[in-house]
Amino acid sequence: MSTKLLKATEAKIIKNLMELGLPATEAKIYLALAYLGSASAGELEKRTGIQRPHAYKALNKLEKRGLIEREISTPTIYRAEFPEKTLATLIAQKKVEIIKLERNLQLLLRQIKLHRKSSQILRLKDNEYRFIIITGLSNIIGKLKEA
Known part of the structure; x- marks a missing residue:
């Protein structure tokens, strides 16, 4: 695969991850981990161009979301969960958000009807x-x- 095509594919995947709720930095870090299998923050900085402090913030958020795991070692190694699990997790989180929005919409509609x-x-x-x-x-x- 050519470098140009690879970059376009990566950009599309990052866009899709963002549509599923990941901020750009987290999407780039996750994709790099998915490609590499595992990496340190330093390796991720080289791969993505994201400065290490920002990479650590993104890694912590990804870990809290359950999308990556951290190996206690020196240096700390991060691994992406299987993409199937990751995408299922992101979709489940979006579904929860949609349910909340639907509840809020119903409440809003009831309030509007009461005050109309x-x-x-x-x-x-x-x-x-x-x-x-x-x-x-x-x-x-x-x-x-x-x-």
Whole structure:
């Protein structure tokens, strides 16, 4: 595979990892680990160009997410979990986020419905109407003009 094609493939994979919720730095570090199998922070810095302090932050976050594991050694060695497990973990985390968003949406919709001011006659079905009290002369005139 040519270097240009490899870079384009890596960029696409990083983009996909970001869509699954990883920040760019974490996505680059994870991909490098997935390619290398295992590496130290220094090796990752050389491979990705990400400065070591930033690499350590990303490694810690990836470890907390359960996407990599750390070997206690000198230097510390990091290993990427199997991609199948990693992707399943990221998708599961996204599903949890979606469930939270759906709950928040339902709550928001209920709150809006409770506070919504109906100030017009609503046509329900064919010739069915609901009558609503309209207060204020300007509102009444406005509704008459709309009718």
